[in-house]
Amino acid sequence: MTPGGLSDSRPSKNERREVAREKAKQLRIDQKKKDRRNRVLLQGSIGVVAIAIVVIVAVVIMGSIRPAGPGPANMASDGILIGEGMTAVETTALQPDAAAQASEPDATGTVANIRVYVDYLCPFCGLFELTNGEQIQSWVESGAATVEIHPIAILTSKSAGSQYSLRAANAAACVASSAPNDFYAFNAALFTDQPEENTTGRSDAELKEVVAASGVTTNVSEIETCIDDTTYKTWVQEATERALSGPIANSELEKITGTPTVLVDGKQYVGALDDPNEFSAFVLQAVGESYSTSTPTPTPTPEATPAG
Structure with a gap:
């Protein structure tokens, strides 16, 4: 035992600083992973939405544009x-x-x-x-x-x-x-x-x-x-x-x-x-x-x- 009381087992200031640096480093790593994951999910969602929009537009266009058919009978002169x-x-x-x-x-x-x-x-x-x-x-x-x-x-x-x-x-x-x-x-x-x-x-x-x-x-x-x-x-x-x-x-x-x-x-x-x-x-x-x-x-x- 050390004279004068119980031994101080708390981490030193340098140790606390090192732990904080490691924790911050890990947080940055985790955040980067999260950002990459979110970007992938966002890009995928945008791609799905874009495809859906293209499909909807194509359906509307195909529905509104019919192949040209013959004109009316009895109007070969346009009248x-x-x-x-x-x-x-x-x-x-x-x-x-x-x-x-x-x-x-x-x-x-x-x-x-x-x-x-x-x-x-x-x-x-x-x-x-x-x-x-x-x-x-x-x-x-x-x-x-x-x-x-x-x-x-x-x-x-x-x-x-x-x-x-x-x-x-x-x-x-x-x-x-x-x-x-x-x-x-x-x-x-x-x-x-x-x-x-x-x-x-x-x-x-x-x-x-x-x-x-x-x-x-x-x-x-x-x-x-x-x-x-x-x-x-x-x-x-x-x-x-x-x-x-x-x-x-x-x-x-x-x-x-x-x-x-x-x-x-x-x-x-x-x-x-x-x-x-x-x-x-x-x-x-x-x-x-x-x-x-x-x-x-x-x-x-x-x-x-x-x-x-």
């Missing part, structure tokens, strides 16, 4: 041609990536070939239809004119995200394909109580109500499915692009720059959209000019020279 008795000219469906096939205009010069490019959200298209629709119908019914209607969608972004222009043009294509002789009535009905720009427009259910209200009775369930599936969405987009890029067949017009674009025997009408008399006068003038250029001028019969 539907309606003749005497309001009977539509039937054509086969335009195949994907195929060029539109221009309709053959009446060559006699006695029948007005009226062509109208419309967007169903365009208020000026509605004005033209409400002003001139009935008189055009009377001309076509009697055989004095044909009318070819081209639905396009240049105002798709003007319907608060609902793409009404595109969906309405698709609905028109559905009717043209499945009930062509009811197309003119459906086209007119789309302009009755027409939705305003920058509104959502009609829903698909409401478009189907227009089908019924306009008197379509042929292949109604087929048309409704076509509307629900936006079957002709790709065709509408391509037909719109063809109209905007041109050229416009059977006319001197390079391309469509707005709606409505109205052509009579290839000549563009630029008069008042709300004056049926002005449009009627334009049609008569266009037909007169077409008739004068399509009818050969009679050659005078030479008279016999008297015998000398």
